[in-house]
Amino acid sequence: MAALIEARGLTKTYRLGQVDVQALRGADVDVARGEFVAIIGPSGSGKSTLMHLLGCLDTPTAGRYVLDGEEVGGLHGKRLAAVRNRKVGFVFQTFNLMPRLSIEENVALPLKYRGGIARRERRARAVAGLEALGLGHRIGHRPEELSGGERQRVAIARALVGGPAILMADEPTGNLDSKAGAEVMRTFEALHAAGNTVILVTHDPNVAARAERTIEMADGRIVA
Amino acid sequence: MTLLESILTGLDEARRHLGQTLLALAGVVLGTASIVTVLALFGGQAQLTQQYLDEVGGAGTLIAGDAPRSLAPTARELASERLTYRDARYLRARSTTLEALAPGWELNLPYRANGRDFSGQVAGAVPDYARINAIRPMAGRWLSDLDLETRSRVMVMGWKYADSLFDDAASAVGRLVNIGGKQFTVVGVMEREVFRFASWEDNALEYRNERAYIPLSTAFSQFAQTDNLSFMTLKAKPGMVEQAEDEVRALLYARHGVEDFELRPSGSFGGGGESGQFLLLFNYIFLVVGAISLFTGGIVIANILLASVVERVRDFGTRMALGATPGGVFTHVLAEALVVTVLGGIVGLAIGAGLTGTVARVMQLPAAVTPGIATLALGTSVVVGLAAGLYPAVRAGRLSPVEALRYG
Numbered sequence: 001m002a003a004l005i006e007a008r009g010l011t012k013t014y015r016l017g018q019v020d021v022q023a024l025r026g027a028d029v030d031v032a033r034g035e036f037v038a039i040i041g042p043s044g045s046g047k048s049t050l051m052h053l054l055g056c057l058d059t060p061t062a063g064r065y066v067l068d069g070e071e072v073g074g075l076h077g078k079r080l081a082a083v084r085n086r087k088v089g090f091v092f093q094t095f096n097l098m099p100r101l102s103i104e105e106n107v108a109l110p111l112k113y114r115g116g117i118a119r120r121e122r123r124a125r126a127v128a129g130l131e132a133l134g135l136g137h138r139i140g141h142r143p144e145e146l147s148g149g150e151r152q153r154v155a156i157a158r159a160l161v162g163g164p165a166i167l168m169a170d171e172p173t174g175n176l177d178s179k180a181g182a183e184v185m186r187t188f189e190a191l192h193a194a195g196n197t198v199i200l201v202t203h204d205p206n207v208a209a210r211a212e213r214t215i216e217m218a219d220g221r222i223v224a
Numbered sequence: 225m226t227l228l229e230s231i232l233t234g235l236d237e238a239r240r241h242l243g244q245t246l247l248a249l250a251g252v253v254l255g256t257a258s259i260v261t262v263l264a265l266f267g268g269q270a271q272l273t274q275q276y277l278d279e280v281g282g283a284g285t286l287i288a289g290d291a292p293r294s295l296a297p298t299a300r301e302l303a304s305e306r307l308t309y310r311d312a313r314y315l316r317a318r319s320t321t322l323e324a325l326a327p328g329w330e331l332n333l334p335y336r337a338n339g340r341d342f343s344g345q346v347a348g349a350v351p352d353y354a355r356i357n358a359i360r361p362m363a364g365r366w367l368s369d370l371d372l373e374t375r376s377r378v379m380v381m382g383w384k385y386a387d388s389l390f391d392d393a394a395s396a397v398g399r400l401v402n403i404g405g406k407q408f409t410v411v412g413v414m415e416r417e418v419f420r421f422a423s424w425e426d427n428a429l430e431y432r433n434e435r436a437y438i439p440l441s442t443a444f445s446q447f448a449q450t451d452n453l454s455f456m457t458l459k460a461k462p463g464m465v466e467q468a469e470d471e472v473r474a475l476l477y478a479r480h481g482v483e484d485f486e487l488r489p490s491g492s493f494g495g496g497g498e499s500g501q502f503l504l505l506f507n508y509i510f511l512v513v514g515a516i517s518l519f520t521g522g523i524v525i526a527n528i529l530l531a532s533v534v535e536r537v538r539d540f541g542t543r544m545a546l547g548a549t550p551g552g553v554f555t556h557v558l559a560e561a562l563v564v565t566v567l568g569g570i571v572g573l574a575i576g577a578g579l580t581g582t583v584a585r586v587m588q589l590p591a592a593v594t595p596g597i598a599t600l601a602l603g604t605s606v607v608v609g610l611a612a613g614l615y616p617a618v619r620a621g622r623l624s625p626v627e628a629l630r631y632g
């Protein structure tokens with residue numbers, strides 16, 4: 001299978017005042033198209049940092065990164081934003097929905113930022129995405145009117161709406177009770193089964209067990 | 225994200241933060257309303273001043289007079305005869321830029337008529353004076369060329385004198401009036417000249433009603449030993465005021481050998497008076513209030529915006545994670561500021577127009593909100609919006625997505 005992610009020696013150093021924090025100390029990551037990968041490890045081991053780099057939210061201090069055949073390790077600002085918009089769909093632990101937008105407006109946001117897509121079409125695609133995840137009856141509602149599990153599925157619909165090459169989730173079940181968490185995990189499994197590439201970060205061994213492969217981190221390094 | 229979408233988002237945000245938006249609006253509304261009112265009243269004042277200038281001879285009229293004597297006059301100054309009737313004849317013969325000119329003379333003399341005594345102004349004038357100053361007799365006639373040639377003892381009275389000396393102004397025609405011990409026949413009474421800068425103000429042109437005109441030649445022969453003039457009214461050909469001023473200055477200088485005369489545009493002295501002062505003060509107060517309100521409104525907007533940016537840092541982080549560019553976030557915040565201020569500007573414009581109408585009606589002043597004023601007011605609110613939004617927008621645009629997502 002063609003490599004979707006090919007990262008070599010990814011390093012991230014944060015500067016906190018006078019102190020350098022080495023969040024990531026040279027990580028090599030390969031992910032094939034269609035894989036379902038879980039990143040695990042103790043708190044502070046660099047899981048989120050790695051995911052942010054792989055998701056083009058941040059630029060590595062050092063290292064090479066090829067995403068979907070495109071060298072993106074050195075991109076910043078507007079160019080990085082464009083890559084993020086086209087290739088990556090993010091799901092966050094805290095859902096991060098815009099409280100004042102309806103759920104379909106939330107889902108349509110990535111299309112809005114892509115530009116060149118008419119409002120009507122954006123809405124149609126958002127509605128279709130919500131329906132595909134079984135949220136058709138919630139259209140027109142605000143996020144606060146939904147349960148946690150429903151909100152996270154709205155966030156997943158939003159991550160998918162632009163047809164990204166990869167779906168990334170940082171602790172997507174971290175804020176959910178076990179029932180809602182299981183439901184969200186079933187959604188990820190279904191998406192994987194449909195051919196999507198999924199990477200998720202988790203603390204939860206049960207969640208990690210659902211993935212095809214795990215990447216284990218410790219102290220800024222990949223240990224297994 | 226396109227500009228239009230940023231603006232739509234801004235509108236959306238303004239609507240969704242209605243409470244804060246209204247607070248910010250208040251400042252901008254007050255500021256814009258004040259500025260609109262002031263500008264409209266200024267415009268009305270300018271219009272009044274123009275009317276006054278037209279009334280006293282119109283733009284394009286110059287007044288020449290003697291300059292004050294130096295304390296230590298030079299030989300040339302002592303040798304000069306000052307402004308004379310001969311100067312006027314010379315200018316009339318040589319000037320290419322003047323349409324008309326009227327030499328004038330004035331003196332305070334004792335009047336006696338109809339059993340009353342008082343002291344008042346007597347003006348020696350020529351027929352052209354009435355034409356240049358656009359004044360007409362209401363009864364009888366104005367001075368004629370024949371009066372000048374024959375040095376006749378005729379008089380045209382200003383309305384006020386005629387009105388206060390005789391039962392009614394028009395009945396003065398044909399009566400005898402003694403001035404400075406000489407008998408004159410009243411041949412005409414001038415129309416009353418009235419100009420008020422505001423309804424409660426005194427007549428700014430009353431001084432013109434409080435005098436009597438006699439032929440200039442008669443004035444010289446009866447009351448003066450010389451042909452020295454008190455002033456000369458000069459009407460430039462259309463569009464040639466500046467050339468006329470230069471030419472007259474040069475011609476007079478050539479005759480006098482010294483600049484012992486003054487040239488000034490008619491109506492540049494005296495006009496406005498107390499009412500002008502009062503309105504100017506009034507306007508300044510409004511302008512300062514307007515500027516302060518706009519400034520305060522701008523600061524309030526900037527603060528609210530900054531607070532709402534801080535409040536939404538994670539939202540902006542999320543938006544960036546979904547593909548918003550730094551520029552897009554910058555425009556987004558700026559658009560919010562613009563939407564608020566332009567809205568405030570429009571409401572302020574409407575209130576200002578209403579206020580102007582009320583002030584104009586109550587105080588009976590000419591004032592109108594012109595398209596220019598409306599444009600300026602809205603332009604100002606756009607500028608305030610841009611200024612207020614700039615800092616919060618820069619701050620938001622500079623957020624790093626990861627930092628923003630970790631915030632709070």
Ligand SMILES: Nc1ncnc2c1ncn2[C@@H]1O[C@H](COP(=O)(O)OP(=O)(O)OP(=O)(O)O)[C@@H](O)[C@H]1O
Pocket residue numbers: 014015016021022023041042043044045046047048049050626627630
């Ligand atoms: N923006 C930042 N500035 C400074 N230090 C940071 C920043 N982001 C992460 N770090 C530090 O880098 C290290 C790795 O952080 P990271 O968030 O990647 O860990 P994590 O594995 O996701 O932890 P958790 O399971 O608690 O989410 C930590 O020590 C963290 O404090």
Ligand SMILES: [Mg+2]
Pocket residue numbers: 047048049170
């Ligand atoms: Mg983390």
